[in-house]
Amino acid sequence: MSFLVGAALAIGVLVALPLVAHFLRRGRAKEQPFAPAALVKAVQTSARRERRLEDRALFSLRALAIIALALLGATPLVRCSRLSLSRGGAGSLAAALVLDDSLSMRATPGGASRFERARDAAARLLDSMREGDSVALVLAGAPARVALPATTDLGAARRALRDLQPSDRSTDLDGAVSLARSSFGDARADRRRLVVLSDFAAPALAPADPPAWTPLPELAQRLPDCGIASAELHGTSVAVVVACNVAEAAKERALVLVGDASGKKTPLDPRAGVQTLSLAAATGTKVESVRLTGTDALAADDVAAVAPDALAVGVAVLADETAGGAVTGGPPLVEQVIAALDRELRLRPLAVLPDQPSELEHDALLVLDDPTGLGPEARSALTTFAERGGTAVALLGPRAETARIGVSLEPFAAGAVRWEREPKASGAEPGSLGWLGAEASSLADLGAHGRTWLDPGREPGTRVTAKWSDGAPFVVERDLGRGLIVTITLPSSIAVSDLALRPGFVALVDHYIEAARQRRGLTESVAGSAWVFGTERPRIVGPGGPLAVEQSLDRGRVATPALAGTYRVTLGSHEEVRTVTLDPQEITADPRPPPKASADAAGGPGLELTDVSREAALFLILLMGLELALRTRRVDARARFR
Amino acid sequence: MTDKVGSSLDWGALAPLRLRARGAAEGIWAGPHRSLRRGAGVEFAGYRAYLPGDDLRFLDRHALMRHGTRMVREFETDTDRSVRFLVDSSASMAFAGSRAPGAKLAFAAVVAAAIGWVTLRGGDRVALDWLADEVDPLPWASGAAAFERLVAALERGEPRGSIDDAGLARLTARLSRSTPSGAITLVLSDFLDLPESTVEALATLSSRTRLVVGLEVLDPDELDLPYQGPVRLRAMETDLVVDTDAPRARAEYQAALAEHSARLRAGFVRRGGRFLRAVTTEEPAHVVRRVLELVSGGAG
Numbered sequence: 009m010s011f012l013v014g015a016a017l018a019i020g021v022l023v024a025l026p027l028v029a030h031f032l033r034r035g036r037a038k039e040q041p042f043a044p045a046a047l048v049k050a051v052q053t054s055a056r057r058e059r060r061l062e063d064r065a066l067f068s069l070r071a072l073a074i075i076a077l078a079l080l081g082a083t084p085l086v087r088c089s090r091l092s093l094s095r096g097g098a099g100s101l102a103a104a105l106v107l108d109d110s111l112s113m114r115a116t117p118g119g120a121s122r123f124e125r126a127r128d129a130a131a132r133l134l135d136s137m138r139e140g141d142s143v144a145l146v147l148a149g150a151p152a153r154v155a156l157p158a159t160t161d162l163g164a165a166r167r168a169l170r171d172l173q174p175s176d177r178s179t180d181l182d183g184a185v186s187l188a189r190s191s192f193g194d195a196r197a198d199r200r201r202l203v204v205l206s207d208f209a210a211p212a213l214a215p216a217d218p219p220a221w222t223p224l225p226e227l228a229q230r231l232p233d234c235g236i237a238s239a240e241l242h243g244t245s246v247a248v249v250v251a252c253n254v255a256e257a258a259k260e261r262a263l264v265l266v267g268d269a270s271g272k273k274t275p276l277d278p279r280a281g282v283q284t285l286s287l288a289a290a291t292g293t294k295v296e297s298v299r300l301t302g303t304d305a306l307a308a309d310d311v312a313a314v315a316p317d318a319l320a321v322g323v324a325v326l327a328d329e330t331a332g333g334a335v336t337g338g339p340p341l342v343e344q345v346i347a348a349l350d351r352e353l354r355l356r357p358l359a360v361l362p363d364q365p366s367e368l369e370h371d372a373l374l375v376l377d378d379p380t381g382l383g384p385e386a387r388s389a390l391t392t393f394a395e396r397g398g399t400a401v402a403l404l405g406p407r408a409e410t411a412r413i414g415v416s417l418e419p420f421a422a423g424a425v426r427w428e429r430e431p432k433a434s435g436a437e438p439g440s441l442g443w444l445g446a447e448a449s450s451l452a453d454l455g456a457h458g459r460t461w462l463d464p465g466r467e468p469g470t471r472v473t474a475k476w477s478d479g480a481p482f483v484v485e486r487d488l489g490r491g492l493i494v495t496i497t498l499p500s501s502i503a504v505s506d507l508a509l510r511p512g513f514v515a516l517v518d519h520y521i522e523a524a525r526q527r528r529g530l531t532e533s534v535a536g537s538a539w540v541f542g543t544e545r546p547r548i549v550g551p552g553g554p555l556a557v558e559q560s561l562d563r564g565r566v567a568t569p570a571l572a573g574t575y576r577v578t579l580g581s582h583e584e585v586r587t588v589t590l591d592p593q594e595i596t597a598d599p600r601p602p603p604k605a606s607a608d609a610a611g612g613p614g615l616e617l618t619d620v621s622r623e624a625a626l627f628l629i630l631l632m633g634l635e636l637a638l639r640t641r642r643v644d645a646r647a648r649f650r
Numbered sequence: 651m652t653d654k655v656g657s658s659l660d661w662g663a664l665a666p667l668r669l670r671a672r673g674a675a676e677g678i679w680a681g682p683h684r685s686l687r688r689g690a691g692v693e694f695a696g697y698r699a700y701l702p703g704d705d706l707r708f709l710d711r712h713a714l715m716r717h718g719t720r721m722v723r724e725f726e727t728d729t730d731r732s733v734r735f736l737v738d739s740s741a742s743m744a745f746a747g748s749r750a751p752g753a754k755l756a757f758a759a760v761v762a763a764a765i766g767w768v769t770l771r772g773g774d775r776v777a778l779d780w781l782a783d784e785v786d787p788l789p790w791a792s793g794a795a796a797f798e799r800l801v802a803a804l805e806r807g808e809p810r811g812s813i814d815d816a817g818l819a820r821l822t823a824r825l826s827r828s829t830p831s832g833a834i835t836l837v838l839s840d841f842l843d844l845p846e847s848t849v850e851a852l853a854t855l856s857s858r859t860r861l862v863v864g865l866e867v868l869d870p871d872e873l874d875l876p877y878q879g880p881v882r883l884r885a886m887e888t889d890l891v892v893d894t895d896a897p898r899a900r901a902e903y904q905a906a907l908a909e910h911s912a913r914l915r916a917g918f919v920r921r922g923g924r925f926l927r928a929v930t931t932e933e934p935a936h937v938v939r940r941v942l943e944l945v946s947g948g949a950g
Contacts, residue, residue, distance in 0.1 A: 038881070039882045039884050040881050040882060040883055040884065041883075041886050042745070042872075042884065042886075043742035043843065043869075043872060043886050045883040045885040045890050046885055046888075046890055047903055047907055047910060048899055048903045050892050050893055050899075051895040051898045051899045
């Protein structure tokens with residue numbers, strides 16, 4: 009304690025003054041002239057006690073005022089242990105607050121949830137910041153995102169913090185910390201503060217600079233939880249995926265179909281991890297949700313909506329077994345590749361291209377291998393399919409050149425298509441296929457004996473996403489409504505090229521399956537996954553009310569449901585129901601307590617010099633107001649004596 | 651005017667006395683006081699049967715000749731209704747509570763001056779004496795100048811001192827000698843801290859032809875003891891000090907005050923006098939009317 013602090017606090021000794029004054033004025037009642045005093049009877053009053061109490065209140069106020077004054081004089085030199093950022097010298101700070109808004113943060117260890125505690129801590133940290141400090145808010149619910157870019161407007165930061173809500177997302181702590189570190193800009197290294205408020209139910213953070221400070225290590229305490237990750241109707245049974253982080257949480261707990269008249273309980277296997285249970289629903293029963301009996305630390309994941317049947321991505325394939333087949337037999341190569349990719353896919357080989365849009369309404373992806381052309385009805389059905397979010401991929405081959413009159417390859421290619429034999433380039437340019445990943449290199453030499461020559465400039469909105477090594481278009485994409493039209497200039501036929509035999513082809517198909525899943529937003533997705541609507545204007549209502557749709561630069565309109573449950577998506581006159589599920593890993597992931605060092609050091613608060621003069625001054629003003637009011641009351645009372 | 655005299659007296663809203671007194675007296679009829687006695691007046695009052703001893707000058711000979719009955723004519727007599735003001739100038743009359751427009755003495759002065767104005771307008775005389783101060787009494791006077799002298803004398807009054815039994819005896823002896831038949835003595839006092847025999851002594855001024863009226867002047871605070879909490883009360887003419895709790899003592903005090911007033915009333919009425927109470931928050935004009943009605947025979 010410095011001399012100044014001691015001197016300021018010594019003012020507190022003056023608290024004795026009101027006490028002395030109190031005892032000095034505690035004499036007799038004020039004398040009042042009164043002519044008929046002889047008619048008044050002397051009464052030993054108990055009011056003296058009341059007077060004493062009143063004086064005591066006044067005395068307390070004055071004593072407190074002096075103490076507040078002493079405190080005010082001693083600030084900002086007073087040390088207190090409230091949560092605050094370590095300043096470590098003069099100069100502004102650049103702080104990044106990483107707040108975990110994932111599902112696991114909704115757990116309630118008792119009283120407030122983890123998320124509420126983290127948000128309160130963030131608010132206290134904001135309060136400890138000074139004018140000129142900058143702060144960024146980053147959310148660690150997957151995908152990690154910036155809630156507030158670095159700003160010196162602390163008021164805006166407080167407002168942004170107040171608006172934050174917990175979600176059912178999985179955790180992307182590593183991504184959030186990376187985002188936070190990138191928000192410091194050109195701030196000096198010693199002025200950077202990275203604060204992570206999370207339960208750390210995620211892979212351990214890689215050490216980097218600045219080190220992350222975790223002021224609430226207690227959030228990383230493991231809390232028993234079982235949750236329903238997803239529930240899907242299959243005929244008359246419901247497949248329920250349940251995840252438990254500890255075996256204890258699964259003990260004596262069971263699943264119940266809400267709305268099922270039988271009320272049958274299906275007990276959980278008392279073990280930690282993910283388990284899938286099949287619950288049979290009574291005939292004629294409309295099951296809308298499934299519930300987990302018993303209680304645990306996280307109640308939000310104990311109930312889940314049951315997704316309607318046929319949620320798997322439907323893929324329709326029109327391929328010629330003769331041209332696109334393998335010499336070893338079996339289905340065409342395209343079908344074999346698709347079937348090998350994802351067992352959740354629902355593959356539907358087509359003999360002819362459907363004339364009616366309704367024939368494709370359950371499909372998300374349509375693959376045409378070396379089509380000869382599309383008639384008007386098929387083109388109309390295909391256009392409607394794409395506009396509703398379908399993805400159509402055409403692998404154009406030599407048949408494209410033999411299109412009959414009245415038949416065209418639109419919308420895959422405008423006008424007549426030319427099949428180029430023995431092209432100069434034998435494969436794709438791997439650099440243009442970077443989005444495909446490491447497999448892109450396998451497409452560098454395809455040994456192609458021919459290729460479809462496209463003129464992408466003839467169709468507005470067309471973009472070349474991959475090129476041949478000689479610069480000719482290899483893959484061309486075009487948005488159509490909410491959907492996507494993809495044209496690949498080689499068929500799968502091994503007679504033309506080795507395309508279908510290369511890992512790059514598998515990756516290419518997988519890429520468009522995922523694109524189809526996103527475009528169609530097909531009915532079931534994990535919380536935090538984006539739904540892409542392109543140019544359409546959807547209205548979405550979910551468990552949390554209307555869902556905001558944002559404009560993305562590259563994907564058009566995008567909505568990101570953060571809460572699990574059922575969503576109704578209205579696109580014009582068309583309405584569809586989508587179900588958002590939980591990531592089982594988010595439930596089973598064990599919290600990894602941060603190292604002790606990160607909890608204490610590296611920007612930690614401990615006992616910090618904190619300026620509490622504002623609070624002390626407000627308190628002093630309040631005391632003075634109260635003292636004035638009390639004195640006014642007493643003066644009024646005295647005036648009545650006259 | 652209030653400032654130059656009686657500086658220790660709180661005149662408050664009752665100043666200036668002259669204007670306040672005239673304002674209070676304005677509109678009050680100031681006619682001659684008709685006597686209940688019939689006698690040698692000039693205004694015919696009726697006939698009655700002759701009785702032996704009647705003055706034969708009033709025997710109506712026309713009635714005797716016409717009806718053969720002896721009748722005498724009667725006339726109303728205009729009596730002297732002069733007013734003497736006996737104003738209490740003891741220290742207790744200086745009291746002015748928080749709600750009063752001024753001190754009790756100031757209020758008494760306004761009432762006295764207003765009644766004096768009415769009296770002088772009716773052609774009667776006025777006189778002024780102080781109950782606790784023998785200095786500067788105003789002898790009987792009438793006419794326009796008498797009002798000015800009355801007001802000047804009242805303005806010089808200061809609430810000081812007290813009166814003892816001896817002083818009271820001297821005062822009543824002097825007043826008995828100088829009060830003419832038919833005169834009214836109006837005592838304006840709070841009747842507090844006065845000798846026990848005050849009322850009895852003053853009541854002796856009342857006779858068949860002379861009227862004594864006691865006007866008890868009190869401050870509103872003296873009526874209800876309005877103080878809150880513990881209070882130390884000091885009498886204004888004695889050394890008496892009372893420590894009390896006002897809310898708890900209030901009811902008992904009001905009962906004692908009522909009993910005190912009842913004793914005063916009984917003392918005056920017993921000797922043919924009248925008694926009434928006035929509070930300093932009352933309109934002086936209203937008090938003047940009540941006094942005049944009381945003097946004219948109304949209930950006291």
